[in-house]
Amino acid sequence: MFVVAAVTIEAQPPTQGGGRGGRGAAITPRTAYPERPPGDPAAIERGRALYGVNCQFCHGADTRGGDSGPSLLRSSIVLDDQRGELIAPVVQNGRPDRGMPKFAFSREQTSDVAAFIHTFKAAGYDESRLKPASIIVGDAKAGAAFFDAKCAACHSTTGDLGGISTKIPDERMLQQTWLMPGSGGGRGGPPPVTLKPVTVTVTLPSGEKIDGTLDRLDDFAVSLTTADGTRRSLRTSGDTPKVEVHDPLEPHRDLLRTYADADIHNVTAFLVTLK
Numbered sequence: 001m002f003v004v005a006a007v008t009i010e011a012q013p014p015t016q017g018g019g020r021g022g023r024g025a026a027i028t029p030r031t032a033y034p035e036r037p038p039g040d041p042a043a044i045e046r047g048r049a050l051y052g053v054n055c056q057f058c059h060g061a062d063t064r065g066g067d068s069g070p071s072l073l074r075s076s077i078v079l080d081d082q083r084g085e086l087i088a089p090v091v092q093n094g095r096p097d098r099g100m101p102k103f104a105f106s107r108e109q110t111s112d113v114a115a116f117i118h119t120f121k122a123a124g125y126d127e128s129r130l131k132p133a134s135i136i137v138g139d140a141k142a143g144a145a146f147f148d149a150k151c152a153a154c155h156s157t158t159g160d161l162g163g164i165s166t167k168i169p170d171e172r173m174l175q176q177t178w179l180m181p182g183s184g185g186g187r188g189g190p191p192p193v194t195l196k197p198v199t200v201t202v203t204l205p206s207g208e209k210i211d212g213t214l215d216r217l218d219d220f221a222v223s224l225t226t227a228d229g230t231r232r233s234l235r236t237s238g239d240t241p242k243v244e245v246h247d248p249l250e251p252h253r254d255l256l257r258t259y260a261d262a263d264i265h266n267v268t269a270f271l272v273t274l275k
């Protein structure tokens, strides 16, 4: 049917401290991230590997949290940690009663993982504006595979979506546009793409068919504009006359319910490569 869904997918600025749930801890909202010198690249790489195997499953690839663990970006432990000294007790003892297992990590391993986790604040956070700097956290290759499986029946990366990221350079708007085309305008701006209108076919009891673009449909009437520009309004009662709505975006609404977070990140990461 004819329902416009507005979808807003935005990373939340990590100003709140604590994981989700809060669990009663006193949390001081923060307005600025601590200054931190860039970590040692070798340590970060080792940490990335350890994190990927041991932590990502619960805390998410981007440390923003997952199904089984809170966002580390908003953790005051992580915020105050310098080189793993505050993260270490959590990792080494776990919080088994709350779903965080313990890990037999050496001090070096813990500080490597900490170095990796700390890269997200540097990379994912624009201190001057309290805004995440990028939402491109997915894997473009996985996004390409997902695209081939779920989108390529209707779209082509060289045809209609060729150069889409040049057309829509804003990452958030690009993401919102592919999730629900037409919704990307958001805050007052026009949607970045012009969509084909929703059309309707009304079949009268006589068998006569009237086609046009749908203006309005409710339980009592259907209004449409035919190809020659004539506006028609017809009373409806139950199934008479027969009203068939063709919404080009139906597939997008159906797909919307099927995406996992990772799919969303991956597809966006792929689409930004289409210059």
Ligand code: HEC
Pocket (backbone or CB within 6 Å): 018, 019, 023, 051, 054, 055, 056, 057, 058, 059, 068, 069, 070, 072, 074, 075, 076, 077, 078, 087, 090, 091, 095, 098, 099, 100, 101, 103, 113
């Ligand atoms: C099986 C899921 C799971 C895995 C795997 C996991 N965590 Fe956790 N983690 C949690 C949960 C759940 C909590 C929240 C516990 C609580 O509420 O006190 C947590 C809490 C934390 C916290 C404390 C956040 C805070 O502010 O209270 C840190 C730091 C942390 N995890 C780091 C890690 C690191 C590093 C790894 C990998 C070495 C890891 N976790 C692996 C589930 C997990």
Ligand code: HEC
Pocket (backbone or CB within 6 Å): 147, 150, 151, 152, 153, 154, 155, 160, 161, 164, 177, 178, 179, 181, 182, 193, 194, 195, 196, 197, 248, 249, 251, 252, 255, 267
């Ligand atoms: C069954 C067909 C179908 C599938 C599957 C589909 N789309 Fe669409 N998509 C459409 C239609 C129809 C439009 C609206 C085009 C119009 O009105 O001009 C659209 C619009 C878009 C737009 C707006 C840009 C433009 O040029 O109009 C983007 C971006 C987009 N889709 C991306 C995707 C992605 C990514 C997937 C897979 C996750 C996907 N679509 C799956 C049919 C589909």
